[in-house]
Amino acid sequence: MTNWNQLHGDAFQDKRVLVTGGAGFIGSHLTEALLTLGANVVVIDDLSGGDVANFEPFGPAAGDRFRFIEASILDTDVLADATADCDVVLHQAALGSVPRSVEQPELYTQVNVTGTLNVLEAARNANVPRVVFAASSSAYGDSETLPKIETMPANAKSPYAATKLAGEHLLSAYAGCYDIDTASLRYFNIFGPRQNANSAYAAVIAAFAKALLEGQRPTIFGDGEQSRDFTFVHNAVHANLLAARSTTPIAGRVINVACAQRVTVNHLAKLMAELLGRPELTPIHADERAGDVKHSLADLTVAQDALQYEPIVAFDDGLAATVQWYEQESGQESGQENRKAVK
Numbered sequence: 001m002t003n004w005n006q007l008h009g010d011a012f013q014d015k016r017v018l019v020t021g022g023a024g025f026i027g028s029h030l031t032e033a034l035l036t037l038g039a040n041v042v043v044i045d046d047l048s049g050g051d052v053a054n055f056e057p058f059g060p061a062a063g064d065r066f067r068f069i070e071a072s073i074l075d076t077d078v079l080a081d082a083t084a085d086c087d088v089v090l091h092q093a094a095l096g097s098v099p100r101s102v103e104q105p106e107l108y109t110q111v112n113v114t115g116t117l118n119v120l121e122a123a124r125n126a127n128v129p130r131v132v133f134a135a136s137s138s139a140y141g142d143s144e145t146l147p148k149i150e151t152m153p154a155n156a157k158s159p160y161a162a163t164k165l166a167g168e169h170l171l172s173a174y175a176g177c178y179d180i181d182t183a184s185l186r187y188f189n190i191f192g193p194r195q196n197a198n199s200a201y202a203a204v205i206a207a208f209a210k211a212l213l214e215g216q217r218p219t220i221f222g223d224g225e226q227s228r229d230f231t232f233v234h235n236a237v238h239a240n241l242l243a244a245r246s247t248t249p250i251a252g253r254v255i256n257v258a259c260a261q262r263v264t265v266n267h268l269a270k271l272m273a274e275l276l277g278r279p280e281l282t283p284i285h286a287d288e289r290a291g292d293v294k295h296s297l298a299d300l301t302v303a304q305d306a307l308q309y310e311p312i313v314a315f316d317d318g319l320a321a322t323v324q325w326y327e328q329e330s331g332q333e334s335g336q337e338n339r340k341a342v343k
């Protein structure tokens with residue numbers, strides 16, 4: 001659905017890119033786009049949250065241009081090997097769930113903060129010119145001001161958000177202290193094919209797809225009037241590629257990556273049930289979760305100025321493609337007619 005060659009031409013031809021967390025949801029889409037663009041891609045992933053199935057359809061087919069290293073970013077020797085001769089590092093590896101971070105703050109700090117430091121050190125030692133970091137909109141906390149602008153004070157409401165903020169500060173410190181350029185992309189609720197639905201901590205669109213395809217009513221935590229700037233994964237990939245090939249230094253800046261469109265969780269549940277042909281599966285409401293924020297919406301001015309970023313896939317199109325993917329994965333095709341009607 002996205003023509004990467006049209007968007008990025010030969011900017012990545014024969015470039016060597018390290019994608020940490022490349023067996024995960026976003027990392028695998030980055031890897032796929034980079035391989036399409038003629039890059040050599042090294043993936044390091046410990047498979048704690050990812051799966052080789054995420055890159056199997058395109059990784060091995062790329063032959064020598066694709067290398068997978070099953071290891072942790074806490075292993076500095078392996079990282080040194082993985083970063084050698086790289087033109088850019090796209091650092092996606094992390095533990096990603098807000099509620100799980102509330103249960104395991106130490107583990108989150110180790111992987112997300114020490115792990116990020118390790119990636120930066122490896123990049124510095126290998127003279128990699130740029131590192132791009134997967135930061136998070138959770139940095140904005142629950143301030144009621146919308147849209148979220150990068151200059152607003154950060155306000156971590158969970159250990160996960162705190163680790164991601166620490167990562168941003170490390171990226172900015174490295175840009176300031178060493179001969180390395182960095183960027184922190186604050187992702188807003190990324191969704192799309194391959195997002196893990198089989199976890200107690202699954203993101204909302206993946207969890208809704210799984211419930212609806214199993215004929216269950218989806219569970220909403222809270223009243224469902226919370227809203228999110230749901231962003232199709234190709235938009236996050238596009239922003240990473242723009243940051244990776246920027247000809248001007250990004251100098252550790254923090255940059256929102258989103259669609260700048262707000263959708264409530266109630267509306268999302270309704271849309272997805274319609275797309276899957278199960279409008280009778282109305283949501284069940286459970287207690288709000290600790291650390292969850294009420295509303296989220298990005299301002300994209302910095303992304304436009306610094307990266308010339310504009311969303312390339314709208315929410316509705318991304319949602320239809322995502323629902324279709326989960327449907328195919330589950331071996332069902334029930335919602336096809338409804339999808340046409342809703343579109």
Ligand SMILES: NC(=O)c1ccc[n+]([C@@H]2O[C@H](COP(=O)([O-])OP(=O)(O)OC[C@H]3O[C@@H](n4cnc5c(N)ncnc54)[C@H](O)[C@@H]3O)[C@@H](O)[C@H]2O)c1
Binds near residue numbers: 021048091135
């Ligand atoms: N999905 C979103 O909406 C969202 C929003 C904001 C930020 N992010 C960030 O984007 C990045 C990618 O997220 P995702 O949604 O693709 O999640 P994901 O869990 O699918 O991908 C993360 C990958 O990192 C790997 N990983 C975890 N610990 C590791 C370690 N110690 N060493 C090596 N690999 C390790 C996992 O196995 C997994 O493949 C993460 O840094 C996440 O914090 C995601």
